[in-house]
Amino acid sequence: MKVANGYEFVAMLEEIAPKKLAMENDPIGLQIGDLSKKVRKVMFTLDVLEEVVEEAVRKNVDMIIAHHPFLFRPLKKIDMTTTEGRMIRKLIKHDIIVYAAHTNLDIADGGVNDILAKLLALQNTTWIVPTHTENYMKIAVYVPEDSVEHVRLALMQNGAGKLGAEYEECSFRTYGTGEFKPSKKANPTIGEKGELTSVGEVKLEAIVPHSVADKVLKAVRIAHPYEEPAIDLIHLQNLKEQKGLGRIGTLKKEKSIEAFIEDLKGALAIDHVRFIGDPSKIVKKVAIIGGDGNKFIHDVKRSGADVYVTGDIYYHTGHDLLAIDLPTIDAGHNIEKVMKSYLKNVFEERAENLKYEAEFIVSEVHTDPFTFL
Template structure:
């Protein structure tokens, strides 16, 4: 079967199935930052940050598209001045035709994203969301299919993510009937002739679709359907979809002393040091995890029943507040979010392989940790 090099848009369409934009928090500057998605992408590089050394690495590796967790442009630039680091970064990206795309809080929220990757690194199996940010909307698709293509369309819908209910996939309901249409001038009908009314044995196929795969499901449905113009309906449902949010809550298999668990965190995230708030001799079992700056979420961590809150950038007075409420904190830093690089890379490689796209996906090895430990 013929292989192909994906466009930037095709890569981002794949990525946004994993980390949809609608999961992002309000005013988060996600999406396209520099460049175009309407070009062939031979190589993608996944990074935590877009610093100058990362851009130099991308240039050296002939990268076409950078996918970053931390947005390059948190605030609009008033000027592009190459005498400044930000100006040099933008200048180099444009000069070398490198596109930059950012997925920030949507990647924090996404299933399999930053927080799940952190839990995986720690050997934790998350059971709950720490801070709920929304609930996924569910839709029903009803498509009219000639009986000859019923199985093909059902398979396409299910493979694209439609019809998943609990531990069941490819769930559909079919109603037989007769479809009627008259091909007009300029049409290229699969069945029938121009100007003649055609009647066909069809089925109305219904299935349920979560919002994050709706566009993918519709595209797959149309590709599998034989008709030039596909007749279908999309309805918004009142059924409760999956809850989404930032942070995760999990239990250790066996309680550990805080000092021992802190050492485990240090090793799991490969950091030279970390900060701990609490009684080192206390036994802990329930763990709350939130990548990045989790200062404003200590009360949610306490309400979750967590014995320990793992997060970064903890302030002095927030640490005092945590002590007062009996919440232990382990702060391994903000940079541990780097675990997202491998998670995104593995997802993109698998999807590109399934879609037979000859696009290479690498992770940045440039160091973007600003702190040194003595």
């Protein structure tokens, strides 16, 4: 077993919620600490509050992974008499790393909005607001037959071969004969200098996201036995992948808004919601955006949703929702707490596969500031 450092756990998080997915100006990533530190215990939290920091100190946590960035706005000073200042001092004193995955975790496949949609039993879901387009390329590499599996693994382990959300390690092989004549200065793996050589080869093809193409190329060159491997990299015009914020999907059976709200409260483990609109309407198509959903009301209306589930709806936005006739459930920002157990489960599985010696826990601090009396 290996004790991993902060960088290695960040790499794990990057596979789940790549930083490239984050919205502009979202202060994700390292907030406090030294990522070269060895990490034996990781705690997941929605918010980094003083009580959460005290919990981390008490439980000997090495790294906090939060959904909401602790340092959301640039600091002008660190006053140790303030709550923020005390938190920073405690985190530094106890050498605790704080790392945030915010809108990138909202947008990512399997992330916050997918978890919420799954808990509400939504089917045939797609995003509401497009935020990111990924162009694809095709890589074709010519490999001697006895080295195909080694090169294939280099492709797949570095981001190639993923087709859609449900298929991975996709590739195609074509068998043929490769010919080459090494110069007198060459250092051929197969064949003799100055002589034409014929070798049974496989053309190994896979698709590659443009963002990882350089990484895949480097890995293939390292894994390939030839001094000068033949590699084609082709831009694909017919394959793009879009990602976006929020999810919209359908219920298995239509129901009244009142019945839907009762089901929602049970699914999200909450006691109260705020509602805007006509409660007598029937629901079949549901849109959900975790967190603050005020600025997206017109996107949701255009999506054809029967009801919109989100948090932190402003007073005047409520009037706008009535004006456009979009029934809306404000379930509170705190529903995003579902990310804690999700990340814990994914990290445990991946750490076991990588043979990392680490413990993963979720914060037990209730961070919702609102109490209904």
